[in-house]
Structure formats: structure tokens, C-alpha cells
Amino acid sequence: MHVIESGNVAAATGVKLARVQVIAAYPITPQTPLTEKLSEFVEGGELPAEYIPVESEHSAMAVCIAASTAGARAFTATSANGLLYMNEQLHWAAGSRLPLVMCVANRGVGAPWTVWNDHQDTISQRDLGWIQLYCADHQQIHDTVLKAFKLAETVSIPVMVCYDGYLLSHTYMPFELPEQEEVDAFLPPFAPTHFLNPEAPRNFNSVTLPDVRPDLHGNTAPGYMEIRKTLQGDLRRSLTEIEAIDEAFGEIFGRSGTPFLEPYCCDDADYVVLCMGSLSYQLHDVIDTLRDEGVKIGVMGLKVYRPFPDAAIREALCGRKRVIVFEKALSYGNQGALYADVKSALYSAETRPAVNNYILGLGGREIKTQHLYDALTESINNEAAIGDEPQWIGLKL
Amino acid sequence: MSKEEFCKMISVSEPGPGDGGNTGSWRVRRPVIDLEKCIPAKTGKPACFNCWLYCPDGVVTKTLPPTIDYTYCKGCGICAEECPSGAITMVDEASFIKEEK
Numbered sequence: 001m002h003v004i005e006s007g008n009v010a011a012a013t014g015v016k017l018a019r020v021q022v023i024a025a026y027p028i029t030p031q032t033p034l035t036e037k038l039s040e041f042v043e044g045g046e047l048p049a050e051y052i053p054v055e056s057e058h059s060a061m062a063v064c065i066a067a068s069t070a071g072a073r074a075f076t077a078t079s080a081n082g083l084l085y086m087n088e089q090l091h092w093a094a095g096s097r098l099p100l101v102m103c104v105a106n107r108g109v110g111a112p113w114t115v116w117n118d119h120q121d122t123i124s125q126r127d128l129g130w131i132q133l134y135c136a137d138h139q140q141i142h143d144t145v146l147k148a149f150k151l152a153e154t155v156s157i158p159v160m161v162c163y164d165g166y167l168l169s170h171t172y173m174p175f176e177l178p179e180q181e182e183v184d185a186f187l188p189p190f191a192p193t194h195f196l197n198p199e200a201p202r203n204f205n206s207v208t209l210p211d212v213r214p215d216l217h218g219n220t221a222p223g224y225m226e227i228r229k230t231l232q233g234d235l236r237r238s239l240t241e242i243e244a245i246d247e248a249f250g251e252i253f254g255r256s257g258t259p260f261l262e263p264y265c266c267d268d269a270d271y272v273v274l275c276m277g278s279l280s281y282q283l284h285d286v287i288d289t290l291r292d293e294g295v296k297i298g299v300m301g302l303k304v305y306r307p308f309p310d311a312a313i314r315e316a317l318c319g320r321k322r323v324i325v326f327e328k329a330l331s332y333g334n335q336g337a338l339y340a341d342v343k344s345a346l347y348s349a350e351t352r353p354a355v356n357n358y359i360l361g362l363g364g365r366e367i368k369t370q371h372l373y374d375a376l377t378e379s380i381n382n383e384a385a386i387g388d389e390p391q392w393i394g395l396k397l
Numbered sequence: 398m399s400k401e402e403f404c405k406m407i408s409v410s411e412p413g414p415g416d417g418g419n420t421g422s423w424r425v426r427r428p429v430i431d432l433e434k435c436i437p438a439k440t441g442k443p444a445c446f447n448c449w450l451y452c453p454d455g456v457v458t459k460t461l462p463p464t465i466d467y468t469y470c471k472g473c474g475i476c477a478e479e480c481p482s483g484a485i486t487m488v489d490e491a492s493f494i495k496e497e498k
């Protein structure tokens with residue numbers, strides 16, 4: 001079915017079609033309409049789930065952790081400071097390998113107070129051990145929510161579905177809504193093999209000592225370090241799962257083929273812009289203009305940030321003249337986080353392109369097509385002038 | 398996912414003595430039960446057993462008299478604190494080492 005709705009509703013309908021069993025959320029701008037829609041679905045009997053209103057994001061994540069540990073398919077959503085308020089529980093969810101899905105409507109982090117879009121909230125949470133997926137439009141939000149449940153439950157790792165606050169969360173766009181039967185075929189009910197069960201009492205995530213320990217049956221149980229190594233290995237392996245799920249999704253819904261990077265005009269491109277979220281689509285216009293002027297340039301939207309698809313990035317960028325990383329976040333005191341990751345992925349490439357870093361759109365600062373055009377022209381023409389320091393687009397003072 | 402795989406992913410323990418490792422090695426004070434004061438030992442009836450109930454490591458037996466598994470007793474002293482008849486004393490491990498010498 002073809003519908004025109006907001007990005008938050010695209011997410012909510014995905015959650016509904018995924019037959020989520022427990023939702024716990026605390027409203028925060030710009031995520032609020034998503035949780036409101038979900039409570040409407042539950043209240044109206046359209047979604048037979050438990051909707052648990054909580055007094056904070058920390059509690060929302062705690063409820064989801066409990067629900068998932070008891071074997072339910074659980075969901076929450078948040079933004080910015082709400083995400084950060086969850087932080088301790090987010091680490092816990094990843095360490096306890098719970099297949100939660102959480103939408104984050106990306107918003108800048110205070111102080112100073114802002115409710116507008118950038119990516120600092122989720123980028124600052126990149127080292128949790130969660131999978132982070134980024135969406136460029138409403139269709140991707142909807143599809144990514146469905147894929148996220150499948151992925152989380154396949155690899156036992158929680159997944160964050162990130163989309164731009166306001167730019168996507170509150171704008172209306174057409175997208176395809178699949179039929180429930182199609183979704184059911186793609187995403188069968190959550191069947192956990194291990195969950196809290198009074199018949200067989202277990203203590204999950206019990207204290208580990210620095211060393212391994214003999215368990216009750218005399219077997220060697222892993223220590224903290226082994227458990228963490230397993231998480232790292234499983235996160236790296238989930239890159240393969242992401243590809244497989246993208247393919248399986250395509251077979252049912254007809255949309256697939258770009259699991260990690262979504263290229264536009266990149267086949268013969270000497271210059272490639274790399275960025276995340278809706279910005280990659282906004283850049284299509286600028287790429288068209290530069291192409292008309294004869295510049296061989298393209299843009300790639302990165303859809304998976306953690307685990308970092310370094311091999312795919314290397315393959316896509318090796319042999320280009322220049323890569324220009326546009327970011328709505330910063331690793332303060334250093335450079336853009338994505339910029340640093342891209343450079344690190346390219347280190348082992350045979351021919352390394354030059355890489356530039358531009359920071360833009362922080363706290364919702366308007367991103368003008370002209371500014372993007374100027375930055376790209378500068379990067380392409382004055383190559384020597386731009387060093388390793390991030391350049392800023394759209395500053396007024 | 399198999400049980401083996403799951404057990405590699407997170408730490409899982411079952412209730413029972415010893416699933417936290419050799420916790421007896423942590424002990425600096427040892428709980429010693431005075432059977433003259435212990436209610437079930439004194440009366441010969443299965444009563445009280447607060448020590449069994451409160452021990453966080455499950456190393457006290459619900460028997461006549463109650464006994465403590467020192468391989469896993471971590472010496473926390475909760476049993477001594479909870480004993481209604483003051484039958485359990487926490488004794489310095491050092492004194493046992495002297496005795497053994």
C-alpha cells in the first residue's frame with residue numbers, strides 16, 4: 001500500500017508490523033510522535049502489545065531489557081539527552097546480548113539546549129556494542145525497522161535505527177507499506193532459545209572475576225574478557241548477516257542491493273562524498289550541478305555505522321582521487337568520528353585517496369545547497385589548502 | 398542458538414554452591430556454629446535455619462545440625478548477623494592457620 005506519512009509514523013508502522021510484544025518509552029522531541037502513534041495502536045487494539053509508560057529513558061531501557069530477557073520482542077525509541085540518560089542500560093543491553101530494537105530520531109545534544117537535528121547523540125554512543133543503522137528517507141526508516149528485528153534476533157545484538165530528527169521524523173513523504181503476511185514471512189515470531197524461566201532458575205550476567213571460572217558442572221565458564229571478545233567477533237560477523245538479510249528482504253519486498261553504502265553517480269567518480277542520513281539524498285542536487293559542469297563526482301550514503309563496514313568502504317573508495325566526509329557530529333578534541341573511521345579503513349588500501357572532513361548542520365543549522373556546492377568546489381580545487389583539521393560549513397560568526 | 402553458544406555470549410550461573418568460582422579463598426573470617434546454642438542442634442527439631450535461608454552462597458545445609466561448606470563460604474558474616482541465638486561466631490582465619498601449624 002502506498003501511503004504519505006511522517007518519518008515517525010513510518011517507524012511506528014514498522015514496529016506494528018513486526019508484531020512487537022512490549023514497548024516502553026518516554027517521550028522526547030523529536031521522537032514523541034512515534035511513541036504516541038504506538039500507544040494509539042496499542043490503545044485501539046491494532047497492536048496486541050504491552051505499552052509500559054515509564055518515568056525516564058533509563059527505565060524505558062530497563063523495562064526493555066527485562067522484557068527481552070523474559071523472551072519478548074521489545075522496542076523503545078528516544079532522542080539526544082534521552083539516549084544519553086539510557087547510557088548505562090545501553091551497555092547492559094549489548095553485554096547481555098538482547099535483541100532489542102530502538103529508534104533514535106537524531107537530535108543535537110545539550111548544552112546549549114537544542115531540539116534540532118544533528119548526529120552527535122548516536123555517534124557519541126558508537127562504542128556500546130550496539131549495531132547502528134542510518135536511514136536516508138521514510139521508506140528506509142520503515143524497511144530498516146523490520147530488518148533491524150531480524151538482524152537483532154539473528155545475531156543476539158541490539159540494533160539502533162537512526163534517522164534525522166525533524167528532517168525525516170516530522171516531514172511527510174510517500175512510501176510503500178507491506179502487507180502483514182509479507183512481514184510475517186520475513187520476520188517470524190521471536191523464538192528465544194534462552195530466557196528467564198522459573199522452571200530452570202538461572203542468573204544471567206552474574207559477576208565475572210578477572211579470570212575464567214569453573215561452573216557448577218565443572219566446565220570452564222568464560223570470564224569478562226572472553227565474553228567481550230565474543231561480542232566483538234559476533235559484531236564483526238554480523239556484517240555478513242546484514243548482507244544476507246538485505247537480500248532476503250529484497251526477495252519479499254523488492255527493495256535491496258545496497259546493504260552498506262548507497263551510491264549516487266559513483267561508477268566513474270574521481271571524487272566521492274560520504275555521509276549518513278538524509279544528507280546523502282540532499283546532496284543529489286549538488287552532484288547533478290557539478291556533473292553538469294563536468295566534475296566526476298558522486299555521493300555515497302552510509303547505512304551501517306557499527307559494525308563499521310570497513311571492507312566495503314575500502315572497496316568503494318580505493319582508487320578515487322578524493323573522498324569528502326560530511327558529518328553532523330564531531331569527536332570533540334579530534335576530528336569527525338566518521339572521518340577518522342574512513343581514514344582508518346583506507347589505511348590498508350593499495351591506493352589511498354586524499355580525505356577531507358567537513359562538519360555541518362550542528363544543532364539544526366540550515367544546510368544550504370549553495371554551501372554544499374561551495375565546500376565541494378573548494379575541496380576539489382584547493383586540495384592543498386585543506387589539512388587534517390575539520391572544515392566547518394555554514395558558520396555565521 | 399545452542400546452549401553452548403549462549404553460554405559463551407554472557408555469564409550464566411545456576412543457583413548452587415560454587416558457581417561463582419572458589420569463593421572460599423576470599424574468606425578472612427570463618428563462621429563457626431556453636432552447637433550448644435544452635436536451635437535445631439539443641440532441640441533436635443528442624444527449626445530456625447535462618448543461616449541456611451540467608452546465606453547468599455547457598456553453602457549452609459538445612460540439616461541437624463546445620464553445616465557449612467568452607468570451600469565456598471566467602472566469609473561475609475550474614476549468617477552470624479541473622480542467627481537469632483548468637484550461635485555463629487566469625488573467627489579470624491589467621492587463628493586456624495596458627496592451629497594448623
Ligand code: SF4
Nearest residue numbers: 452470471473474476
Ligand atoms: S559467612 Fe556468608 S557465605 Fe559463609 S556461611 Fe555465612 S552467610 Fe554463607
Ligand code: SF4
Nearest residue numbers: 435436445446448480
Ligand atoms: S541461624 Fe543460628 S540457630 Fe538458626 S539454625 Fe543457623 S546456627 Fe542454628
